[in-house]
Amino acid sequence: MLLIECPWCGPRDEVEFRCGGEAHIARPQDPDALDDAAWADYVFMRTNPKGWHRERWCHSQGCRRWFNVRRSTVSHEITAVYKMGEEPPEAEGSAQ
Amino acid sequence: MADAKRSPLAFMTSALAEAEVPDAVALRELSPRTQIDLRGEVADPAFAGTVESALRLTLPRTPNRVADAGGLLALWLGPDEWLLVGPEASDLEARLRSALSGQHVAITDVSANRTVLELGGPKAREILNKGCPLDLDPRVFGPGQCAQSILARAQLLLHQRDIEPTYHLYVRGSFAFYAASWLIDAMKEYRFAKRGGRRER
Numbered sequence: 032m033l034l035i036e037c038p039w040c041g042p043r044d045e046v047e048f049r050c051g052g053e054a055h056i057a058r059p060q061d062p063d064a065l066d067d068a069a070w071a072d073y074v075f076m077r078t079n080p081k082g083w084h085r086e087r088w089c090h091s092q093g094c095r096r097w098f099n100v101r102r103s104t105v106s107h108e109i110t111a112v113y114k115m116g117e118e119p120p121e122a123e124g125s126a127q
Numbered sequence: 128m129a130d131a132k133r134s135p136l137a138f139m140t141s142a143l144a145e146a147e148v149p150d151a152v153a154l155r156e157l158s159p160r161t162q163i164d165l166r167g168e169v170a171d172p173a174f175a176g177t178v179e180s181a182l183r184l185t186l187p188r189t190p191n192r193v194a195d196a197g198g199l200l201a202l203w204l205g206p207d208e209w210l211l212v213g214p215e216a217s218d219l220e221a222r223l224r225s226a227l228s229g230q231h232v233a234i235t236d237v238s239a240n241r242t243v244l245e246l247g248g249p250k251a252r253e254i255l256n257k258g259c260p261l262d263l264d265p266r267v268f269g270p271g272q273c274a275q276s277i278l279a280r281a282q283l284l285l286h287q288r289d290i291e292p293t294y295h296l297y298v299r300g301s302f303a304f305y306a307a308s309w310l311i312d313a314m315k316e317y318r319f320a321k322r323g324g325r326r327e328r
């Protein structure tokens with residue numbers, strides 16, 4: 032069970048949250064200009080790394096706010112939590 | 128006394144009362160109250176100031192805090208969202224609407240959304256934590272604090288009233304029977320623990 036630090040509510044049990052997948056995927060500025068392959072890439076394709084991953088989480092049973100988390104997909108260690116619109120912290124290179 | 132027409136647990140009034148374990152824990156449903164969900168930008172003085180002068184109540188900006196102005200409560204639900212709780216007969220919504228007219232806000236009457244259970248006594252914290260993942264240790268969570276979480280898989284808005292501790296549990300009307308039944312069951316063991324304790328002495 033993870034203890035996730037909501038930027039508003041502080042540390043809460045994982046059961047109060049919902050994971051929303053990879054973070055920082057920008058919606059294309061001009062969707063009409065995209066062909067099917069490019070649109071499919073935006074909608075479906077994710078990096079799925081083994082290691083550090085920036086992802087969106089929602090405190091769905093708490094304050095219902097979305098925020099970002101940097102979590103290791105190997106160890107589940109969380110090294111950063113930051114609000115929507117904030118700059119992501121420096122990428123973690125070594126620790127996996 | 129809860130109103131039979133409106134209170135989801137009116138039919139359980141005696142079951143809730145009978146669940147009491149003297150000197151350990153007691154449970155009851157509180158009478159219906161006016162509940163208004165208020166959303167707005169608290170950093171905007173036009174919003175925060177207007178609410179303050181209209182209700183004589185300062186909206187809490189610190190997460191999970193409750194402001195109490197002579198019985199009118201404002202529970203923090205989010206950085207731009209509060210639950211205002213007042214007496215059943217109240218012009219709260221009308222007062223807010225006229226004071227905030229023209230502003231980018233949302234004022235929603237959610238009185239029928241949740242009913243309020245009062246769980247109090249020295250064992251109340253322990254009983255809640257059987258089904259609620261919140262850290263309720265007095266060093267972390269005390270009177271004047273609120274939190275949204277889960278009680279045995281049902282949505283919960285919790286407000287600690289005093290150090291006894293007494294809690295007010297806001298639960299959805301449709302989950303009220305489930306939550307109350309779960310609480311009655313969770314309270315049961317203290318009845319036996321108490322009897323056992325007496326026998327040994």
Ligand SMILES: [Zn+2]
Nearest residue numbers: 037040090094
């Ligand atoms: Zn939260």
